[in-house]
Amino acid sequence: MEVKRVSTGSGLVDELLNGGLEKGIITNIYGESGTGKTNLCVQAAATVAEKGEKVAYIDTEGGFSPERMAQIASEKALGNVLVKNPVEFSEQEEVVEGLGKVVEREAIELVVVDSAVSLYRLKVNGDNASKINQKLSKQLSELSKIARRHEIPVLITNQVYTSFDEEELELVGRDVPKYWSKCLLKLSDGKSREIEVSKHRSLPRGLSKEFRIANDGIVEPKEGSSIL
Secondary structure (H helix, E strand, C coil), rough: CCCEEEECHHHHHHCCCCCCEECCEEEEEEECCCCCCHHHHHHHHHHHHHHHCCEEECCCCCCCCCCHHHCCCCCCHHHCCCEECCCCHHHHHHHHCCHHHHHHCEEEEEEEEECCHHHHHHHCCCCCCCHHHHHHHHHHHHHHHHHHHHHCEEEEEECEEEEEECEEEEEEECCHHHCCCCEEEEEECCCCCCEEEEEEECCCCCCCCEEEECCCEEECCCCCCCCC
16 A cells, blocks of 8 residues: 655655655654754645645744744745644643644644643643643544544654663653654754654664755755755
8 A cells, every 4th residue: 555645845854754754644753952843844834835735733832933934935835824822731632632623624734733742741740640641642642543534644743851761862751652653753963963763664763864954944964055
């Protein structure tokens, strides 16, 4: 059976993923702050919107910038992006719960959640961890259901923290986002920016590419003139 994909707008990311974001699953981009997660989300949204198709963009961190998107896409494309800005985890719950109807009514072709865990992170503590994890899992389950039912890609971002036990970066929410995300992409910014496949249904783990961020998005290391 042919796997259908949607272009991210970045040639190198599409090449890494054999054509782009896979339809029917959640793709989770994770990494430290400033590694390019939101840039990739905006670029993917701009690419879909430029084709005249609708995008549902849930922005929990205030990172979505119309000015940034206008560097990649036309002003007309901006009208195809439906943005929601929940500021509380309970508001995020409500948005996700009602998302299925929005996707059906507006014929949404891409869902973006940037970030899926920032408001969760503010809410969770040692006393309520189990309850809040259940709520996060319910949201991700709904996003997965939307992806499968409507055969569209769902792109989410995930924050990270340093695990003292393993001294490695760990996803906020740990096993919950790992379980629901069928594709995990790690962004890092050391001597060079790098995107790496950490989990995928059909690609080997560890595949990676170097990149940089230019005005027109995530590009090859030697492409672009104005670097962000």
